[in-house]
Amino acid sequence: GSDDSAQYRMDSRSWRIGVQKGEADDIAFAGYEVANPLALQQMTARLRQAGVQVKTGDTELAEKRDVMELISFEDPFGMPLEIYYGATDYFERPLVSGTGITGFLTGAHGAGHYLYAVPNIEEALAFYTGVLGFQMSDVIDIAMGPDFTARGYFLHCNGRHHTIAIAEAPLPKRIHHFLLQALTLDDVGHAYDRLDGIGGKTTDSNLGDSTSSCITATIGRHVNDHMVSFYAQTPSGFELEFGWGAR
Structure with missing residues (x-):
């Protein structure tokens, strides 16, 4: 990356997560992989048939x-x-993390x-399932806050059980x-222990009104994907879920 961006590896892939400087402090884009040029052509045609403006041939972005x-x-x-x-x-450069993960x-x-x-769940579902072809795993009421x-x-x-979760919130x-x-x-x-000492506002009732930790939800298991995980607030304000063992 440059002075205004950084890319992070998770495996043999050259990068999986990118961070770039900006005003929004929010997700900038998401990328999805297909198998080959034919699959990409098919998705392009599918999107255009649905009236979506698609940019192709951007070799600089590629x-x-x-x-x-x-x-895009x-x-x-x-x-x-x-x-x-x-x-x-x-593949000749396996991931070696300084944290020992x-x-x-x-x-x-x-x-x-x-x-x-999203502001409109019906419109979102029509696009992600009807146009992009995602499959529904399940539907659950999520507590997004105390009230x-x-x-x-x-x-x-x-x-994965889910690649994206969508809520009208x-x-x-x-x-x-x-x-x-x-x-x-x-x-x-180990990740929980490392993050527990980093300051941040917590919302977990089990932790009380503490600012000594960026942990926002302590370790537990989800009812749908069975992930054992915890949540921590990032410096950008949204949260990271760090987990293991999902079905």
Whole structure:
């Protein structure tokens, strides 16, 4: 990356998560992988048939993303999305983390998932399932705060229980949280210990009104994907879920 951006590895892939300087402190874009040029052409045609404006042939952006080819477009709410094939792997350079983490569950499962707040759930579902072709995993009412519950729709396009969760919720940012899934439960415990000493505002009633930790939800298991995880607030204000063991 440059002085205004950084890219982070999770596996043999050249990068999985990018951070760039900006005013929004929010998710900037999400990328989804297809198998080959034909699959990319098919998705391009599918999007255009649905009336979506698709940008193709951006070789400069493809080089920046370190992929062979990509298309870029926006969902109905202006969220930038990209679909690509031919990402770069460095199999001869295995991930070695200074924290000693065993590794992350990626591969055919992708980088993780994120929870996305939208203004209109019907429009969102029509786009993500009807146009992009995501499949519904389940629907759950989620406590988004002490006095607010939203209905979450959990969708997948790969082997994960959900690749994206969508909720109609008046959140200050598009993204509520993103997930990183570690390979061992010990990795989760070690990450919890490291983050527990970092200051931040907590909302977990078990922790009280403390600012000595950025942990926002202590370790527990989700009812739908069975992930054992905790949540921590990032410096940007949205949250990180760090977990293990999802089905």
